[in-house]
Amino acid sequence: MSTIVFFHAHPDDESSQTAGSMSRASDEGHRVVVVYATGGEHGEVPDDLAPSETLAQRRRTEAEASARVTGTARVAWLGYHDSGMTGWEQNSDPKSFHQAPVAEAAERLAAILDEEDAAVLVGYDWHGSYGHPDHVKVHAVTYAAAELAKRSPRVLEETMNRDVMRASMQAARDAGMEVPFDPDGPMDDGNPMGLPEAELHWAVDVSAYLDRIRGAMRAHRSQVSDIGTFMAMPDQVFAAGFGTEYFRERGRPDGMVHGWFMDAATR
Template sequence: MTTIVFLHAHPDDESTQTSGAMARASAEGDRVVVVYATNGDHGDAPEDLADGETVVHRRRVEAEASAQATGTQQIVWLGYADSGMSGWDQNDAEDALHGADVDVVAKQLAAVLDEEDADVLVGYDWHGNYGHPDHVKVHHVAHRAAELAARRPRLLESTMNRTRMAADRQARLDRGEKVDWDPSAPMDDGNPLGSTEEEISWEVDVSPYLEQRRAAVRAHESQGDTAWMRSMPDEEFATMFGAEYYIEPGRTEPIEKGWPFRPPD
């Protein structure tokens, strides 16, 4: 059995980025742990919040439902506040992840890695896919925690295949379809989305787990920014979410189709 720890910035990030690998690992008998760096308190407040219920409470409930969908065995909360997008006032809040000391957060994560005797740790690429301050911090925290852990885990970075998305966009434009979104356009930090295929190490086939992926996305129904994913037609959902992409720092070989969620050699 392999123990895989997935570090995510906010509750719902796991559903859109790594839920396929999480479901596949669970189905194959591995132990899956998800660590949320923040409580997602700056997410959308649903209209049906009960008296005394908070956004944080609702998002925890939704995270648990997502874990049920993917077979995740353990959820850990590091307890930081959502920092908001680049330039927001929340960036400078006292308890925001953005301003937290990397070593302090990494020690918290390393304690989880040690307790779980983790074989693999999954974080984000260098700019957190689209530049969100919390996602960028996750990148640095994951790298530092891997160094601090008593037994260094195999480190992978979740990313998005910009080359593939740009090609799909162009094909749709060539068919005369209207496409408003461009993955090569500047995102929150001014950089384009994700990574080029030349930068990516692994393409992971998760197509047999699309039902679990969709259930994980739908679990976070309070959040409006993923509503378009929840309502996506099956064929389009399969095209977008049938594969996941990961960078393995230090690996120089071209992108490979495979399953990198194994202990380091």
């Protein structure tokens, strides 16, 4: 059995991006660790936040609740502030992840990798799927930390399959539905969503874990807009959107494997 570290930008990112793989890995006996770069300070503020409670405190509690759903053994934090979306004034916050030196953040992450003797590290693709500054920074810090770690972990990049999203959107339009979202359109950084299928290496079927994915999302109940949208999806739509998780892995031969990345050898 191995230790797998999932590195995410904000609490709740794990629920919509890797909760299926995290649940599967923990069920199979692997030690699952999630590391958050930020506290999600600029997320949605819930109506029931207590006068003495900060949003970051609430989101830490929610992250722990999500971990119980996925079977995650440890929740760790790098300690940076949420940077907000591209162009927000929070991008300039000296405490933000966006402003953190890559080497400094990588040292913090590498320390956790060493503590855990991590065999696998999961980060994001080169533009964090949709260009959020913190997601982009996760990519750079992931590879820098892997280089610093005493045991060089196998690195995978979580992403979205742009071709599948495009086909799904078109199918919905063909069925007469109004679909305003275009995965080929400019996202937060001006690039399209995710990566084309030709650049992907793993398609992991997590359809058996859809209830756990929903549970992880539900744990982040403070983020009403996003979580409410996901929870309102009909079962068939939810399964299509979250039943497969996609990853890129540098150094693998071209071509996407429909399988479980933990069945491949780890270093």
